[in-house]
Amino acid sequence: LPRTGLARFSGTRPRTGRVPVGIGGRRQRIVVTGGAGFVGSHLVDKLIARGDDVIVIDNFFTGRKENLVHLFGNPRFELIRHDVVEPILLEVDQIYHLACPASPVHYKYNPVKTIKTNVMGTLNMLGLAKRIGARFLLTSTSEVYGDPLEHPQKETYWGNVNPIGERSCYDEGKRTAETLAMDYHRGAGVEVRIARIFNTYGPRMCLDDGRVVSNFVAQAIRKQPLTVYGDGKQTRSFQYVSDLVNGLVALMESEHVGPFNLGNPGEFTMLELAQVVKETIDSSATIEYKPNTADDPHMRKPDISKAKELLNWEPKIPLREGLPLMVNDFRNRILNENEGKGM
Numbered sequence: 001l002p003r004t005g006l007a008r009f010s011g012t013r014p015r016t017g018r019v020p021v022g023i024g025g026r027r028q029r030i031v032v033t034g035g036a037g038f039v040g041s042h043l044v045d046k047l048i049a050r051g052d053d054v055i056v057i058d059n060f061f062t063g064r065k066e067n068l069v070h071l072f073g074n075p076r077f078e079l080i081r082h083d084v085v086e087p088i089l090l091e092v093d094q095i096y097h098l099a100c101p102a103s104p105v106h107y108k109y110n111p112v113k114t115i116k117t118n119v120m121g122t123l124n125m126l127g128l129a130k131r132i133g134a135r136f137l138l139t140s141t142s143e144v145y146g147d148p149l150e151h152p153q154k155e156t157y158w159g160n161v162n163p164i165g166e167r168s169c170y171d172e173g174k175r176t177a178e179t180l181a182m183d184y185h186r187g188a189g190v191e192v193r194i195a196r197i198f199n200t201y202g203p204r205m206c207l208d209d210g211r212v213v214s215n216f217v218a219q220a221i222r223k224q225p226l227t228v229y230g231d232g233k234q235t236r237s238f239q240y241v242s243d244l245v246n247g248l249v250a251l252m253e254s255e256h257v258g259p260f261n262l263g264n265p266g267e268f269t270m271l272e273l274a275q276v277v278k279e280t281i282d283s284s285a286t287i288e289y290k291p292n293t294a295d296d297p298h299m300r301k302p303d304i305s306k307a308k309e310l311l312n313w314e315p316k317i318p319l320r321e322g323l324p325l326m327v328n329d330f331r332n333r334i335l336n337e338n339e340g341k342g343m
């Protein structure tokens, strides 16, 4: 890797005593990998609004320029088409590392690429963090708990994960990413932060990414039946995206490594979720049962006491308030899609 001309940054930047960002703090330069995606683009909006300089790195596998188009022309915003599997040289203060397909449909599409993104991509971003003395936040996932035998899940639970299943590229990939982060922390003194994110929803989710909230909302708008997989009694906890973004920033600015569960503890069966979608969008929507996918976790609900206590963070928006906030965005995009098809 050519490092000419950049040697003065090599590991010499002080790692402590950093001035906090935000009002009164100095402007920070922040990289957001995966910033053209669903969560990343909302995070970028928050950082830009706060006054920071933001560089997005994205290969547009699942991300879209449309998610960031409102920032084009803003001198504090920069978008780089780059695959995190390849090394990159940048000089920044903080790295939010989100790049990775998040929905089962996308991460199973090319499982080897998903592992490379999780392992080589995270390694590169940690190598970058080490070289420039930047603080590094990993967006890990509740999937590290697998099909959990402990309920709700605390950060101390080590998980029940199938190493050779269809989801392994994602959940084992994220577990390795967490290991890498901790090894760079212990071995190289990199300031790392680990967030374990639970199911999150909101505007800008990919329309057809196969996740249950985006599926149900799109189906209700398109007047199609809501597809419930299995018996619909499996549970998930759904977090609105602005709550997550607040949690990610609180974690990055804190002095705690984590891991921290970031999720909404409100727990719903898929049938209950279908009911909320019906109430919100179309009370006449019907349900169609379909076979469930392999290795589907039966239940998932975060224990967020650690984040409450140490980050002073908890989600504010319950499902019944959050769901209506994504409907207009989905309606508009479905409308555009139909116009594109001449409908």
Ligand code: NAD
Residues within 6 Å of the ligand: 033, 034, 035, 036, 037, 038, 039, 040, 057, 058, 059, 060, 061, 062, 063, 064, 082, 083, 084, 085, 097, 098, 099, 100, 101, 102, 103, 117, 121, 139, 140, 141, 142, 196, 197, 198, 199, 200, 201, 206
């Ligand atoms: P997303 O698919 O909308 O965003 C991921 C972004 O990463 C996309 O813009 C994609 O183009 C980009 N990307 C993928 N591979 C890349 C690569 N090799 N190089 C550069 N860019 C690449 O997903 P999201 O829901 O916004 O998820 C963001 C992060 O949060 C992911 O790391 C995901 O694992 C994690 N997460 C999300 C959820 C959730 O419910 N949304 C839950 C747990 C964890």
Ligand code: UDP
Residues within 6 Å of the ligand: 001, 086, 087, 088, 089, 090, 123, 124, 125, 126, 127, 128, 129, 130, 131
């Ligand atoms: N890396 C990078 N940008 C940097 C520094 C490192 O992309 O500014 C990559 C580098 O190419 C390597 C990885 O990060 O593949 C790990 O770097 P590290 O220095 O920790 O390990 P090494 O280069 O010794 O393997």
Ligand code: UDP
Residues within 6 Å of the ligand: 104, 199, 210, 211, 212, 213, 215, 216, 227, 228, 229, 230, 232, 234, 236, 270, 292, 293, 296, 297
């Ligand atoms: N699911 C469903 N109908 C759909 C899509 C998903 O019933 O159209 C179920 C799926 O089987 C799983 C739950 O919803 O039990 C959450 O799935 P999702 O893919 O959204 O997230 P994850 O499995 O990663 O938590």
